[in-house]
Amino acid sequence: MGMRTAAEIFAERLATQTDVADVRNAEPGSFVLVDSRSKQAWDQGHLPGAVHMPTAEIAGRAHEIEGAVVTYCWGPGCNGATRAALEFAKLGYEVREMLGGVEYWIREGFALRTPTGDVTRIPDPLTAPATDACGC
Template sequence: MRTAVEIFAERLATQTDVADVRSAPAGEFVLVDSRSRAAWDQGHLPGAVHLPTADIPARAAELIDAGTPVVTYCWGPGCNGATRAALAFARLGYEVKEMLGGVEYWVREGFPLRTAGGEVARDPDPLVAPARAACGC
């Protein structure tokens, strides 16, 4: 039987959250948006690479160097698209994490989306992020 330590260590090895992605140093990983073109055009995380899940097996190597860590995201916690994308990258041998919360929690925490018109952001939702402060977790 696995211990709680093993289970939680595994989760931290394979998952990250929007606050950690936002605060990560540039170049620590490649951020991959696994949604459709229409969803990408509606707004995506700044610095992300657009690579729909179905295209990962054929196109990952041309866009992301082997050995480069990857973080995948999709719409939100009600969608397992980021999980499927992470699995596709793992099958190709990439070190990969899934970003919990997806675009929904990125926006709810007040972080900007890149659109054709530039970056847009909303005020943080007090149900998921403290106003003008870090959560400290």
């Protein structure tokens, strides 16, 4: 087998990864969003519509989910979403990892669900476009 081409590598990445803007703008019901962090982290704040399923519980609880899955964790400095995505993939699920995690969700100005209600922050100009469309 020869070396993989750049096109194959990038296509593979797009098939297994997504980003916060694509998750937020996705067709409702096109996947189940899974927060793989601890209960304490979940209680601190999570993405609206997400299901809480720590990585250690996936093998025993994945049957609760039907269809495609998108996993997330804290952010780019955490590989929890990668580990969670691997667990779903081993069980045969179509799964993607959301790049950026909770950190970039917040930095792009999207709502975070907390015990006292949804909160948002002003989008960070280093990570979010000044308009609704980044042009990517």
